């Protein structure tokens with residue numbers, strides 16, 4: 223019998239995933255801890271580098287991939303989650319990896335197109351871009367739209383040059399990743415690791431919008447879960463409005479978000495305050511601890527920053543669970559698929575003989 227985080231006392235069954243075990247004050251293992259996958263959740267995973275955020279996200283991803291009725295998607299900025307598709311210990315983990323993701327240009331609204339390409343909507347070129355994004359659903363269409371206006375030549379040139387930059391990222395396609403493609407039974411790992419921040423954000427925005435709209439329009443039955451590692455990168459870019467919508471309004475249409483960051487202080491206030499489950503790994507930086515303290519619910523007696531409450535070793539967590547209004551000290555289980563986020567070690571480098579003498 224395990225305690226299920228995120229599950230109200232009035233619900234007894236439904237999908238859940240094995241998360242780990244309770245951690246006693248003397249460090250020994252206690253009863254099993256699980257995570258509810260039946261209701262929508264907003265989960266924040268925080269902690270300093272190397273203390274297990276990606277590992278914990280991988281454990282949740284394995285559980286989501288194995289559950290039925292869900293559409294889990296990982297947006298993977300470090301290329302660390304492709305290993306979900308490797309063979310798993312125990313029950314298989316169905317996963318597909320999208321190595322070259324594209325999204326529909328129309329998934330960004332006109333304002334976001336201006337933000338993405340660094341053009342003020344008030345500028346001549348920005349307003350051209352705005353109107354083109356409003357009228358067209360492909361980059362070619364937007365370019366033709368801009369060329370066909372009678373705006374000043376310099377403005378048209380600036381707008382099309384910016385569009386050419388967006389086109390060069392190869393992430394826009396009217397037939398790009400849509401909710402139906404993402405709603406298969408397996409977990410979809412969207413590898414954005416080869417992209418810089420702007421196109422990475424565009425892909426994340428497109429996916430977040432597609433999943434949210436598909437549920438609002440009742441176009442898919444499965445409940446989407448969007449998992450974001452290095453979430454501050456996305457809350458800091460054009461993906462932010464779509465993520466904030468999921469955080470503040472995702473519960474009713476059934477869209478969940480799992481956001482991992484080593485910098486909770488870099489998330490907008492809603493990032494922590496709208497999360498109903500907060501999983502904290504070790505944190506030491508003053509402003510990050512302060513961000514947690516600021517979001518600390520009243521049912522948490524004492525200070526979260528109290529030394530004996532905070533985790534110390536990789537894999538140790540402190541979980542604040544709004545559903546049960548309780549705080550738990552736990553240890554996250556081992557992965558069933560290989561963990562892909564190992565840091566390289568200089569001692570593992572095999573020096574080739576012809577290099578060693580230089």
Ligand SMILES: Nc1ncnc2c1ncn2[C@@H]1O[C@H](COP(=O)(O)OP(=O)(O)OP(=O)(O)O)[C@@H](O)[C@H]1O
Pocket residue numbers: 269270271272273274275276277278484536537538553554555556557561563564565
């Ligand atoms: N629950 C766990 N059980 C066993 N090993 C773990 C656990 N959690 C983390 N580790 C190990 O700790 C190391 C760091 O974990 P991880 O890469 O997940 O850290 P991170 O917090 O995501 O770091 P970064 O911010 O650099 O991405 C890895 O080698 C991982 O295998």
